[in-house]
Amino acid sequence: MKKQKISDAVIHRLPRYYRYLDDLYNKGVVRISSHSLGEKMDITASQIRQDLSCFGEFGQQGYGYNVAELRAEIGHILGIDNDHKLIIIGAGHLGHALLQNFDFAKVGFHLDSAFDVSSTLIGDEINGVTVRSMDELDDYVAQHHPNVAVLTVPQHVAQPLADRLVALGIRGFWNFTNVEISVPEDVYSEDIHFVDTLLTLSYHISRTPQE
Amino acid sequence: MKKQKISDAVIHRLPRYYRYLDDLYNKGVVRISSHSLGEKMDITASQIRQDLSCFGEFGQQGYGYNVAELRAEIGHILGIDNDHKLIIIGAGHLGHALLQNFDFAKVGFHLDSAFDVSSTLIGDEINGVTVRSMDELDDYVAQHHPNVAVLTVPQHVAQPLADRLVALGIRGFWNFTNVEISVPEDVYSEDIHFVDTLLTLSYHISRTPQE
Numbered sequence: 001m002k003k004q005k006i007s008d009a010v011i012h013r014l015p016r017y018y019r020y021l022d023d024l025y026n027k028g029v030v031r032i033s034s035h036s037l038g039e040k041m042d043i044t045a046s047q048i049r050q051d052l053s054c055f056g057e058f059g060q061q062g063y064g065y066n067v068a069e070l071r072a073e074i075g076h077i078l079g080i081d082n083d084h085k086l087i088i089i090g091a092g093h094l095g096h097a098l099l100q101n102f103d104f105a106k107v108g109f110h111l112d113s114a115f116d117v118s119s120t121l122i123g124d125e126i127n128g129v130t131v132r133s134m135d136e137l138d139d140y141v142a143q144h145h146p147n148v149a150v151l152t153v154p155q156h157v158a159q160p161l162a163d164r165l166v167a168l169g170i171r172g173f174w175n176f177t178n179v180e181i182s183v184p185e186d187v188y189s190e191d192i193h194f195v196d197t198l199l200t201l202s203y204h205i206s207r208t209p210q211e
Numbered sequence: 212m213k214k215q216k217i218s219d220a221v222i223h224r225l226p227r228y229y230r231y232l233d234d235l236y237n238k239g240v241v242r243i244s245s246h247s248l249g250e251k252m253d254i255t256a257s258q259i260r261q262d263l264s265c266f267g268e269f270g271q272q273g274y275g276y277n278v279a280e281l282r283a284e285i286g287h288i289l290g291i292d293n294d295h296k297l298i299i300i301g302a303g304h305l306g307h308a309l310l311q312n313f314d315f316a317k318v319g320f321h322l323d324s325a326f327d328v329s330s331t332l333i334g335d336e337i338n339g340v341t342v343r344s345m346d347e348l349d350d351y352v353a354q355h356h357p358n359v360a361v362l363t364v365p366q367h368v369a370q371p372l373a374d375r376l377v378a379l380g381i382r383g384f385w386n387f388t389n390v391e392i393s394v395p396e397d398v399y400s401e402d403i404h405f406v407d408t409l410l411t412l413s414y415h416i417s418r419t420p421q422e
Contacts, residue, residue, distance in 0.1 A: 011414060015407035078410045079417025093311050097304030098405075107409050147416060172416035174409060190412040194309075196226035197401045198318050198385060199289045203222060204399040205358060205383035206290025 021071035033064035080108035088114040090152035148172040232282035244275035291319035299325040301363035
């Protein structure tokens with residue numbers, strides 16, 4: 001299928017499309033109209049048609065979208081079938097929570113190791129994943145070639161750790177440290193800013209219903 | 212100070228401004244030019260000047276911004292001084308991680324209680340906060356009037372729990388359940404979509420450096 005250049009705004013919305021289509025797919029829904037999908041997602045049908053037209057000819061007048069097909073195509077665009085290998089750096093409370101609860105495989109990430117500096121955590125097995133010593137990191141990465149690292153470490157080690165991981169060949173960061181890290185142009189960091197989201201919440205509840 | 216209507220795009224950027232200004236403030240920086248702030252934040256000086264002009268007359272030609280003043284004003288707009296009271300529902304791994312590591316007070320939220328259904332967690336004290344039984348929730352909210360709830364519970368209980376909390380008077384949700392919850396118009400939910408951010412990361416690393 002021929003694809004045109006996809007805008008940042010559309011890329012930003014793709015994961016949400018995928019999430020909704022995945023849910024419909026798992027519920028056994030075969031097709032859905034842009035109107036129904038729009039109602040679920042609280043966006044207009046025309047916005048959906050415009051966004052999805054970037055990926056090719058999906059919807060059919062009077063039929064709607066084939067859920068399995070569209071889900072697979074959006075998943076493909078998102079790189080879900082690229083078999084990313086991921087490691088978690090920092091097996092404290094947050095790292096532990098991700099290891100325990102987050103379904104990495106569902107979004108195409110293979111997780112097989114976590115690392116920590118704490119001797120009380122090293123050797124633990126959490127949800128089938130072994131926590132290794134940071135001393136083993138270089139050898140492990142050289143052997144297993146993970147391409148993504150989750151950073152659940154204290155803020156002050158975020159940047160030196162990122163530098164070390166980039167040098168080892170890591171190309172993507174899922175960064176929970178609440179500080180922005182500097183990475184080379186061909187490396188990407190997705191930052192989870194807990195503080196920003198809580199401040200946004202504060203903004204909104206400080207206004208409604210008075211304003 | 213007179214304020215004009217602030218656009219969604221600007222609101223979206225405010226927490227990041229606040230984060231940078233707070234960092235500068237804590238480092239003792241007294242003033243900063245839009246040029247220097249822009250370099251730090253990787254945005255243009257003119258974008259900054261345009262954004263900040265929404266809040267009044269801050270920058271001065273040849274002087275720049277007064278860091279403390281601008282930080283306080285943006286904090287005020289974000290509602291940091293509104294003394295939000297927050298409860299955490301779900302003291303499992305993620306709730307525990309937030310209780311242990313997240314500095315709620317720094318962004319103007321007062322946290323004094325967490326709730327769970329698990330008898331192994333009820334009665335625990337985490338970072339000075341007691342985990343209570345969900346059976347105590349109604350009485351607690353009636354007495355202490357928290358206005359924000361953090362949802363760190365399993366997906367299938369997210370919506371019924373949100374309905375219950377809205378009925379009790381909760382006006383804001385910090386929602387970590389990875390499902391979107393329906394709330395009345397005068398209630399606001401800020402959703403942390405771990406899945407979406409990881410898919411965005413997948414998108415970007417699936418492309419660079421080939422494309």
